[in-house]
Amino acid sequence: MTSLREILASHVSSGYLPGAVGLVARGDRVEVAAVGSAGVGDFAPMARDTIFRVASLTKPVAAAAAMMLIEEGRLALDEPVGGRLPEIASPVVVRTPSGPVDDVVPAQRPITVEHLLTFRAGYGFPADFSLPAVQPLFADLRQGPPQPQLVAEPDAWMKALARIPLLYQPGEAWLYNTCSDILGVLIARASGRPLPEFLAERIFEPLGMRDTGFAVPAAHLGRFTGYYRGGDDGAEGAAGGLQLVDAPDGQWSRTPAFPSAAGGLVSTADDLYAFGRMLLGEGAVGGRRLLSAESVRRMTTDWLTPAQRAAGALFLEGQGWGFGGSVDIERRNPWNEPGRYGWIGGTGTAWHIVPATGSVTVLLTQRELSGPASPAHMQDFWRYAAGS
Template sequence: MGGFSRSRLERVTRSLEGYLEREEILGAVTRVFRHGVLAHQVTLGWQDRENLVPMQPDSIFRIMSMTKPVIAAAALTLVEEGTLRLDDPVDPWLPELADRQILLDPDGPLDGEVYPSLTPITLRDILTNRLGIGFHLGRVPYCAMTLDYNPGPLSYAQRNQGHPRKTLDLPPDEWMAEIGKLPWRYSPGEYWLYNTASDILGVLLARATGMDLAKFLQQRLFEPLGMRDTGFVVPAEKLDRFTVGYALDSTGQKIIAIDHPANSFYARPPIFPSGAAGLVSTADDYLKFGRMLLGKGKVDNTRILSRKAVELMTTDQLNSEQRAAAIGGPGFGSNQGYGFGVATINEQTQLGPGAGAYTWGGAYGTHWVADPGEDLVIVLLYQMMSGPQHISEDFNTLVYQAIDD
């Protein structure tokens, strides 16, 4: 089915069972979709270990940074209708950022010498994380500072793990005012920096449409695609399907619960709907989104984007210098580029996705790949903050080694 060897595909199941037996994760749900059929799916382990609630096929997960491809696709719907242009300045919608000051030494102190930015911010800069503000793995002062300005769920997740970070849970306008006070590390368009651009994108979309971001995404994506369980909040009637969020304790040896459905951040409408990391979803819902992109903007009889928009979204937008500087950043590998909200696979270096595929993951343990060359979408969801290092790679390998056509 789907051009797979059934016996080889069972290696996926056995591998995930191994992760559960070793207690590296507590539960998982997967989908493998190829040549128009659901070829394999797994539901394993616990949705709530402490209360002995088993994982369900429709369990709801915090997808964290897998929000980014969703909001990028939503932004392109506004480009297609002429509300926004990729290369026009967005300053009219984001006046808080109009007087940005750039650090003369991007690796130096935050109170160092600055100069005014003469380069306008464009939608393309925001979609490609080349806004000039954001974080990258490293020890320079700017990296630590921008982590303190993560709003919403990422902020709470950091706090719940015991990190000495601020919980900057502010409404969008107040958050933007705080961002506007910060020095910028680079001018717009210069370098790839992670995360903050996607939260600013969410604010931009809400302001450009005059709609609440949740309602906008519901109208443009979730309702037409039938993504019934995707949003910024888990309603009370669905909390029995919401997974517990887990992490390793301070010793790195014991799995502990850090976010429980009964008192979760996601059990109420957020003060800041995060375009970077705010959504919850299910395996089936995210598979629908992945299938839409794999189908060049169309799934079944529903078109969300044009073929050309999806091709642009999934094409590497970085130059060689920007790619080299981004390597080692969150989720960024040496064979990758970056499109709009997705990492592009520029060459095949592993037994896994080939050139032309695209992907992005989430910090709570979520992963997906769409691979046009193989007519394939795969989804892996579990809930472990900063989970096993190689589980996504193993999942990719074991799916791809099972291809038999």
């Protein structure tokens, strides 16, 4: 049988990836492989503790943090967020998704915490990025590939958000990404703590996730990868070469003004494994679970209608959506497992758990994805993880 190391090495030797770290845990059996190097040129060999920009793997972490506040009664799923986020207490909605940004109607209902967790608040990316109401997300909010040092601090960011109309009425449509960043601001205001402090105190420190945060300390930059963009074709091989987007001493070497709950974290394979074990109920701290089984069940349940899944197919590829992550609702490919929960990051990362089997999978690379579709190396990894 082909090994995990052989699968990763095939994509590194082709020139497509500079390196990769993969972790597959099935019960008590944990397999880890690190191949290639942390970057192109004078970089250290890839290692189990190499630090990566994990991008959208931040989203499930933020969702878990919100669920902690819900368990404590500091937030509620059906709570309108306008009380803590007055900037969007009375949002307006474009009359038609393709219409101009100044042709708006009032929102028919308030945005709730659940709308943010399920990405149905009305803000975010649809399949058509060219829609007029989508353009301010890129221009004013710096949504898209993470660039932490270019985003305004949370209060200024929320003021900019308040000037942008919703694309759909709250609760109607699944739209990607922006809801997690709004959720991060909500978590900070509800907890009375900056988001990095709250995540560190409530999740990272209890779970021993020592290398997870919104910046890499100077002493650990030697374990940090470069971040690359490849050719436009997205095919295997080094066609078009690899362009350095961010060096280890670049945008993640200092704390950003806006800690993005949509895509700002750095982490390692073992840290993400610890987070997965916590959701599976195996990471109790001092004999106490950080999240109740019921909260995890809510996170890992698909909340979308068939029409919402179909409209979000560009990103979801047939999956549903829970709180902050996708949920496999059927077996469509060898790697799909009904109930599998997790997500992929645009910087070339993937993390999933399967509550029914107790498995955790982590794949970390440093090549930016060329689009929303999962690339061949991820598919090969998932096939292996599923035992196919």
